[in-house]
Amino acid sequence: MTAHEALSPDASRDEAARNEALRVRIQQEMTDSLDEELELELDDARLDDLDHGAHALHPSLDRKVYFKELLRLQGELVKLQDWVHHEKKKVVILFEGRDSAGKGGVIKRITQRLNPRICRVAALPAPSERERTQWYFQRYVAHLPAGGEIVLFDRSWYNRAGVEKVMGFCTDEQYQEFFNTVPDFERMLIRSGTILLKYWFSITDEEQQFRFTMRIHDPLKQWKLSPMDVEARSRWELYTKAKETMLEHTHLPESPWWIVDAVDKKRARLNCISHLLSQIPYQQVEHAGVTLPPRVRNPDYHRGPIPPEMYVPAKF
Numbered sequence: 001m002t003a004h005e006a007l008s009p010d011a012s013r014d015e016a017a018r019n020e021a022l023r024v025r026i027q028q029e030m031t032d033s034l035d036e037e038l039e040l041e042l043d044d045a046r047l048d049d050l051d052h053g054a055h056a057l058h059p060s061l062d063r064k065v066y067f068k069e070l071l072r073l074q075g076e077l078v079k080l081q082d083w084v085h086h087e088k089k090k091v092v093i094l095f096e097g098r099d100s101a102g103k104g105g106v107i108k109r110i111t112q113r114l115n116p117r118i119c120r121v122a123a124l125p126a127p128s129e130r131e132r133t134q135w136y137f138q139r140y141v142a143h144l145p146a147g148g149e150i151v152l153f154d155r156s157w158y159n160r161a162g163v164e165k166v167m168g169f170c171t172d173e174q175y176q177e178f179f180n181t182v183p184d185f186e187r188m189l190i191r192s193g194t195i196l197l198k199y200w201f202s203i204t205d206e207e208q209q210f211r212f213t214m215r216i217h218d219p220l221k222q223w224k225l226s227p228m229d230v231e232a233r234s235r236w237e238l239y240t241k242a243k244e245t246m247l248e249h250t251h252l253p254e255s256p257w258w259i260v261d262a263v264d265k266k267r268a269r270l271n272c273i274s275h276l277l278s279q280i281p282y283q284q285v286e287h288a289g290v291t292l293p294p295r296v297r298n299p300d301y302h303r304g305p306i307p308p309e310m311y312v313p314a315k316f
Contacts, residue, residue: 029214032265066266073273074113081114081150083282088147090194093276094156097201098239099229100211102262106201106269107152114150123154136160136178137185144194157182158198161246163228166238179249186255196255197276200243201262205236 084091095103111119122143131139137157145151160178164170170178189196203211212233215225232239251257258275262268 025210026214029210061264061266066270069270070109070273073270073277074109076277077110077114077273079284080277080280080282081118082285082287084150085115085118085148086285090145090147090192091150091280092145092153092189092194092196093150094153094158094196094198095201096155096158096162096199097260097262098203098208099226099232100208100215100224101201101203102260102265102268103154103201105265106260106272107154109269110152110273118148119150119152121152121154122156136174137181144189157185158246158250161250162239162242163232165242166235167228167231182250183252186250186252190254195280197279198250198255198257199260199272199276200247200257201260201268201272203262207263208236209233 083089095107097103107121111121122140124139124143127139140153140157143151143153157178160170160175165175186196212225212229215221247257260268260272260275
């Protein structure tokens with residue numbers, strides 16, 4: 001008799017239900033991966049052509065509603081960008097949270113239709129030996145915006161309150177000095193005219209486990225799973241304690257933290273973008289109409305032939 005045969009009928013049904021739930025969850029994750037690619041190509045003309053039944057694996061949020069809201073919010077982000085550039089405002093948005101919490105996903109949707117000369121992402125690598133001897137905030141200051149720019153920090157100076165503390169990359173003295181310094185540092189930014197927003201993306205232990213497992217088995221996402229991420233799984237409670245301490249010390253009246261429930265990635269993206277737009281008093285900037293000049297044709301100009309070997313092979 002096999003182990004499965006030894007199970008009672010009720011236990012067998014429970015196991016089958018768990019397996020089916022896992023299968024559906026995996027299908028949802030794979031569908032979401034396809035959606036991510038679709039989002040990057042989607043435009044208004046194609047939106048209404050989506051199969052209305054294609055969202056069956058996403059009962060939590062209708063896919064058509066999601067795409068429409070995403071495009072609407074991205075239109076507002078373009079207005080925000082124009083206002084920031086026109087008014088020479090400085091905007092800094094911090095995205096923090098556990099590994100796999102969805103920070104990169106929302107950053108991608110924010111920047112997707114914006115001008116990279118105005119809105120850029122700062123995702124700093126581990127500090128060099130030289131940077132470790134600098135004032136802690138020094139390398140972050142170098143990435144702060146000038147007037148007319150938006151900078152999104154994919155992890156920020158709060159590394160010291162999280163990964164550096166948990167992984168032992170800083171001393172207790174450096175850790176305490178961070179909490180002593182960061183309120184004044186952020187107040188200086190705000191007094192200088194910088195608009196500062198801080199978001200923490202929150203997911204459950206079970207959701208992180210699932211997302212890590214999907215990354216392990218997805219060759220297109222394996223690069224996202226670093227040795228540090230793997231180590232973080234065994235230190236879940238230490239990261240939780242570090243987060244609680246961080247929020248206690250740095251949830252300031254001038255620069256409060258905003259928590260994004262990120263278990264549902266699509267809802268998290270829409271909620272975060274909608275919220276950040278509500279926090280900045282932007283207005284639509286009127287632009288003069290654009291008229292293309294007539295095409296100038298020179299009868300003496302003759303376009304020369306291009307050698308066939310210079311063309312990219314037309315495989316598709």
